[in-house]
Amino acid sequence: MPITTIENMTDQQDQSLTDEAQGKEEKIQQLLEGGLRKSLGLSREDLRLGLDVAKGLLQRERYAEALRMYATMILCDPSDPEIQIGFANCALVLGENDLGLQAASAAIVQMPDDCRGYFLSGKACLAMGLKAESKADFTRALELAESAGNQMIIGAAQKYLAVIDSTA
Numbered sequence: 001m002p003i004t005t006i007e008n009m010t011d012q013q014d015q016s017l018t019d020e021a022q023g024k025e026e027k028i029q030q031l032l033e034g035g036l037r038k039s040l041g042l043s044r045e046d047l048r049l050g051l052d053v054a055k056g057l058l059q060r061e062r063y064a065e066a067l068r069m070y071a072t073m074i075l076c077d078p079s080d081p082e083i084q085i086g087f088a089n090c091a092l093v094l095g096e097n098d099l100g101l102q103a104a105s106a107a108i109v110q111m112p113d114d115c116r117g118y119f120l121s122g123k124a125c126l127a128m129g130l131k132a133e134s135k136a137d138f139t140r141a142l143e144l145a146e147s148a149g150n151q152m153i154i155g156a157a158q159k160y161l162a163v164i165d166s167t168a
Contacts, residue, residue, distance in 0.1 A: 066090045081110035088120040100124040115144035115153045135164050
């Protein structure tokens with residue numbers, strides 16, 4: 001029978017902590033890859049229906065309900081950029097600028113060539129008084145919108161940039 005020493009106990013504890021950390025890391029990775037959505041038996045198409053409902057709630061000015069719906073969908077699949085875009089937009093409507101910025105940033109990471117994430121990030125930064133950051137975001141949104149032919153973002157980004165430049 002081996003003799004248990006303090007060194008052996010420490011090695012065992014270290015290995016136990018390493019195994020525990022690795023297990024937690026794997027669970028986090030599963031969640032980021034839609035693990036909760038999958039465990040609930042939902043598909044991405046199911047979440048698209050949820051997006052339509054959340055957009056309808058926004059249009060009917062039921063903002064708090066829409067935000068809860070977007071938050072639930074983000075828990076189900078945080079890697080879905082369309083959900084992040086919707087959540088960012090809804091959060092900004094409610095004046096939850098920190099949340100809006102976080103979701104817009106996630107959308108930018110997930111879709112770096114989509115103008116919407118930069119546009120929403122610009123709005124959040126401007127609302128938080130971060131003029132330099134908002135100008136950079138609106139400038140990038142404008143560049144991407146022009147490439148994509150997104151007239152709505154082009155017009156809105158130009159207006160925001162004009163306002164920022166006039167107050168500089």
